[in-house]
Every structure is written in structure tokens, then in C-alpha cells.
Amino acid sequence: MDPDLEKQRNETFWVFNDIASKNPIPEMAIVDFHMVPSNSHAEWEKMSKELQGQGFTVERHDDPEGPTMEIRTRPLALSAEVIWEYEERLTLLARRYNFKPDGWGFSGVSTNEGFVGV
Template sequence: MSHDFAAQKAETYAVWDEIAEAADLPDVADIDYAFVPVEGADWDGAEAALSEAGFETARLDDEDGRPYLAARLPDQPATAMAVWLGEEASTRMLLPLGFQPDGWGFEG
């Protein structure tokens, strides 16, 4: 089954619009992306690919103790386009390595 990037992009822009309507947003933010592993995921390969592309990475557990890979792009423009460009790039890198996108957030 192929990944639906058009649906992912539409969801990202819709969520961004909801956030922007409810709050004053910073001009610059650290954008965080979460990726969940599937069986056989290549954690080391994923971290290496992300690091090569300028992402900071961390292996974390969610509130239920399930592991996920966090990828951060520091000091990015706080825009829907910036979120999407990082999300698309990281998703394209990680799908072949056994990770599925599982959301994003930002600090700024």
C-alpha cells in the first residue's frame, strides 16, 4: 500500500489553520515530527538519514510506553509550508526504513 502524501499534506494544513486561528504563533519555532516503528524498523538507519538531512533525533516512549522516533528541525519559519516541507521530507526518508508518520508539533 502506498502512502497518501496528498491526504497527509491536507491534514497538516488543516491542523495548522486550526492552531493559527486559536493562538498567536511565533515567527520561528523548532518543529518536531513523530514516527512510529513497524516490525523490523531500522532505527539506526533512520537516525542516520535524518541527521544527514539536518534533523535532530531522539528515541522516546509515548505516554503508554510505546517507542517512537522524534525528529526535530530547529529554528524554522513557523508556517504551514515549513511544517509540511519537513514532514514530507522526513516521511519520504523514513517510510522505506519501517517508520510511519504520527504527527508533529512545535516549540517557539
């Protein structure tokens, strides 16, 4: 695995386990992944269309810190492994369109837990 992905994977598992040690984790959740442009050639429209074609909900947020693409999954059985499976896939896709990951969060759908994220 490429060193950047390995570091990202380790961080995802560490953060998930840290959250789980402090909060109840819902069985099912919608996971939000945030991507930001890695350079001025980010292809917002193309990436958004591809993601929507794969069943994701996609929104652009123009925040004071800069623009962010929020990619939302359908409800998933929540675990660090599941988050990483989606995160790796989305990170590799994002690279093709000049984006990079900028965190994730989740909102429980089975226990009505609040939003938790990094």
C-alpha cells in the first residue's frame, strides 16, 4: 500500500477507536467524507457526477477556510473497516480529479446519535 494511504488508514482506525472509547457508536450510520481541492485544477463537476452515478449524495460547501466537497453514503453498518473501505476508494477517485481527503464524520441512523467526526 502506498505510504500516504497507509498513514491515512492508521489515522482513520486510531480516530474511530478513540471515538468509540468515549462515545457509543451507532450500529448504522451515514458517513460524510470531505474532500478539498489539491490544486487549482480540481474538477468539481466531473467528480460530482461520477460520485452521484455511484449512489453518493454530493454537496459543495464554500466555507471561509475554502471550498469543500461533502460526499455522503447511504446508511452503512458502522466500523473502522467500513469507513476505511469507503475512504480509500474515495481518496483514490479524488486524486484523479485533483482533490484530497479532509476528514470524515458520521451520523447514526439506528440510535439517533449525533454527528461525530474528524
